[in-house]
Structures are given as structure tokens and as C-alpha cells.
Amino acid sequence: MAIAKPGSWTFTGTLIDFADDRRRCDFCSRPGMRFGCQVETRVKGGGKPVNAYVGSDCLVGAGFRLTDDYSSDQFHSDKSALMRDATQRAIVRELIRLKGVLSELDWAKEISLSRLIQSVQRYSLLTPNQLLFLLSINRRAKFDFPVLLLRVTTKKKAWRDQLSELGSDDTSTILPFLTESQRQWVHDSD
Numbered sequence: 001m002a003i004a005k006p007g008s009w010t011f012t013g014t015l016i017d018f019a020d021d022r023r024r025c026d027f028c029s030r031p032g033m034r035f036g037c038q039v040e041t042r043v044k045g046g047g048k049p050v051n052a053y054v055g056s057d058c059l060v061g062a063g064f065r066l067t068d069d070y071s072s073d074q075f076h077s078d079k080s081a082l083m084r085d086a087t088q089r090a091i092v093r094e095l096i097r098l099k100g101v102l103s104e105l106d107w108a109k110e111i112s113l114s115r116l117i118q119s120v121q122r123y124s125l126l127t128p129n130q131l132l133f134l135l136s137i138n139r140r141a142k143f144d145f146p147v148l149l150l151r152v153t154t155k156k157k158a159w160r161d162q163l164s165e166l167g168s169d170d171t172s173t174i175l176p177f178l179t180e181s182q183r184q185w186v187h188d189s190d
């Protein structure tokens with residue numbers, strides 16, 4: 001959708017993480033947009049609002065309406081929290097899609113993802129052991145979980161301990177998904 005009049009579109013306050021499925025900005029058409037700012041407009045004659053997604057530079061620079069009492073300064077200070085929320089919702093969205101795929105597979109019928117989903121809703125990202133579990137399910141089910149969403153949290157000591165206690169196979173599996181600083185928690189098994 002190409003937006004002609006940004007002034008008739010309003011920011012909903014929500015960002016969407018498109019992860020590996022990057023989009024074009026609906027205003028300037030620039031490709032490679034991972035986080036889309038959701039804007040909406042109402043078509044004449046009522047009905048449901050129509051949504052579109054634009055990059056944050058376009059949102060604040062091209063004349064889109066921000067919600068009442070919401071300034072572009074406010075948007076910039078909220079942006080990282082909005083992105084974190086977007087990523088969390090994207091992980092949950094993909095876990096629910098995976099759940100649907102697993103329910104069709106004989107060997108996977110008993111696997112429940114409910115606790116995993118609840119944990120992501122609480123802690124935003126996956127724990128190291130959850131990531132390893134997910135990677136193995138992913139492989140067996142030939143599921144394409146978006147790589148950009150496979151990130152772990154090491155906020156709690158218990159999760160850092162999970163990293164330091166990994167065997168060498170798990171270590172090489174998980175290493176590509178860790179940040180530079182998280183790699184320091186991995187026991188060097190060489």
C-alpha cells in the first residue's frame with residue numbers, strides 16, 4: 001500500500017517486528033524494514049480502520065499523526081521499549097505457528113509449548129535451554145523459525161549458568177545465536 005497523505009494516518013502506538021520477513025515502508029517504499037510502525041486510517045463510510053506500516057524516520061518526519069499527547073521526542077524515548085515488545089510478540093506469534101505445525105506431526109503431538117510461551121511473555125526472550133530445545137524441534141519439524149528472533153536472555157544467574165554448563169555439541173549449536181558479551185558465559189570446552 002502506498003500512502004499518499006500521511007496527515008490522514010495516525011500512529012497506533014504499536015511496532016511490529018517482521019524479523020526475517022523484512023518489508024518495504026508503506027510510505028517511502030524503502031526495502032529492508034524490520035520494525036514497522038503501525039499507522040491506521042478510516043475509510044469514508046466507517047468500517048474497520050485500515051493498517052499500514054512505515055519506518056520510524058517516516059513516522060516522525062513525514063507528517064503522520066501521533067496520538068494525542070504524544071510527541072516525537074516521546075516516541076524516540078519509548079522506541080527501544082516498543083521494539084522489545086514487538087520482538088516479544090513476534091516470538092510468541094512464531095511459537096503459536098510452530099504449535100500448529102507440531103499438532104499435525106505424530107511424534108510431536110505430546111509436546112506442549114504453553115510453558116515456553118508463558119516464559120517468553122514474562123521474560124521477553126528465550127532462556128539458553130529453551131533456545132536449544134526450540135532449535136532441535138525446529139530441525140525435526142522442518143520449521144523455519146525466524147533466525148532474528150532466536151535470541152536469549154542471560155539476565156538471571158540461572159540462565160548464565162545454563163550457558164556455562166553446556167556440553168561441547170550444545171555449545172557449538174548455540175554459539176551463533178549469542179551476543180558477544182553472552183559468549184563469555186560459555187565454558188570454553190577446547
Ligand SMILES: [Zn+2]
Nearest residue numbers: 025028055058
Ligand atoms: Zn519510509
